[in-house]
Amino acid sequence: xxxxxxxxxxxxxxxxxxxxxxxxxxxxxxxxxxxxxxxxxxxxxxxxxxxxxxxxxxxxxxxxxxxxxxxxxxxxxxxxxxxxxxxxxxxxxxxxxxxxxxxxxxxxxxxx
Amino acid sequence: xxxxxxxxxxxxxxxxxxxxxxxxxxxxxxxxxxxxxxxxxxxxxxxxxxxxxxxxxxxxxxxxxxxxxxxxxxxxxxxxxxxxxxxxxxxxxxxxxxxxxxxxxxxxxxxx
Numbered sequence: 554x555x556x557x558x559x560x561x562x563x564x565x566x567x568x569x570x571x572x573x574x575x576x577x578x579x580x581x582x583x584x585x586x587x588x589x590x591x592x593x594x595x596x597x598x599x600x601x602x603x604x605x606x607x608x609x610x611x612x613x614x615x616x617x618x619x620x621x622x623x624x625x626x627x628x629x630x631x632x633x634x635x636x637x638x639x640x641x642x643x644x645x646x647x648x649x650x651x652x653x654x655x656x657x658x659x660x661x662x663x664x665x
Numbered sequence: 666x667x668x669x670x671x672x673x674x675x676x677x678x679x680x681x682x683x684x685x686x687x688x689x690x691x692x693x694x695x696x697x698x699x700x701x702x703x704x705x706x707x708x709x710x711x712x713x714x715x716x717x718x719x720x721x722x723x724x725x726x727x728x729x730x731x732x733x734x735x736x737x738x739x740x741x742x743x744x745x746x747x748x749x750x751x752x753x754x755x756x757x758x759x760x761x762x763x764x765x766x767x768x769x770x771x772x773x774x775x776x777x
Contacts, residue, residue: 585764589708596756596768597708642708650696650763651713651720658707 555580557645559656567664572630574659576643579624585646586619586626587653592639600641601628633663667691669769671757677775681746686772688740688757694767696760697740699732701725701753702771708756714740747776 556579566572578586584605589597603610603617603626610617616629630637643656670689678684690697699711712732713720719732731743740759744751754773758766 587765589766591708596770597766598768599765602765646763647721649720650760651715652710652723653698653766654710655700655708 555583555645555647555652555654557643557654557656559643559659561659562657563660563662565662565664566633568633568635570633572628572633572637572661572663574628574641574643574661575625576627576645576656577623577625578645578654580645580647580654581624582647583645585650585653586617587644587646588615588617588628589642589644589655590639591642591658597642630661633661635663635665637661638663669757669759669767671755671769671772673772674770675773675775677777678747680749680776684744684747684751684774686742686744686755686757686774688742688769689738690740690757690759691761691767692738694759694761696720696763697732697734698758698760698766699742700756700758700768702756703753711742711755744774747774749776752776 559576587602590600591597614631619626640658644653646653672687697714712722712726729745733741754771756771757769
């Protein structure tokens with residue numbers, strides 16, 4: 554079945570440094586790749602997404618890259634701040650959009 | 666800003682009891698989902714619902730689970746005979762099209 558692998562499971566960075574989270578997906582029919590941020594005890598919220606016809610997308614300090622051939626996509630956060638500390642989930646959605654599969658999550662700690 | 670609302674926020678039940686979790690999706694959304702998250706783990710897909718029928722379901726969504734959209738606004742998840750391993754946070758989500766999922770705050774189910 555569909556699977557999304559996410560690494561690392563935990564990431565600790567110093568404030569101001571960059572953070573990179575990587576994901577791979579198994580279903581070649583996936584064409585939508587969102588990233589969600591989940592703060593402790595809260596709901597997941599979309600922070601950025603990318604579709605398969607685009608290789609890279611940026612929104613201020615956050616960027617996502619997609620390599621469809623290798624079935625890899627990555628989240629890059631630059632100039633990290635303590636409020637970036639949270640769990641980040643990558644996800645992949647099938648062509649019909651009826652099933653979004655999440656990775657296992659990356660717990661990001663940004664040390665002040 | 667419109668939000669997905671879920672009730673109850675926390676439900677405690679005895680093993681073997683039936684539980685119904687309620688969700689009111691965002692009003693102009695057409696796609697509805699249930700996900701669950703066991704404490705500290707990944708967000709797991711349960712079921713998607715579109716055009717008054719189930720579109721996709723995971724292997725977790727067995728005969729003990731059912732969903733209903735009894736009127737134009739509510740979307741419910743029923744677990745017929747709860748098991749200890751059903752203890753989790755259950756998130757309802759909705760989407761206007763096959764893209765960003767808008768999650769509710771979640772319903773925490775504790776099965777004793």
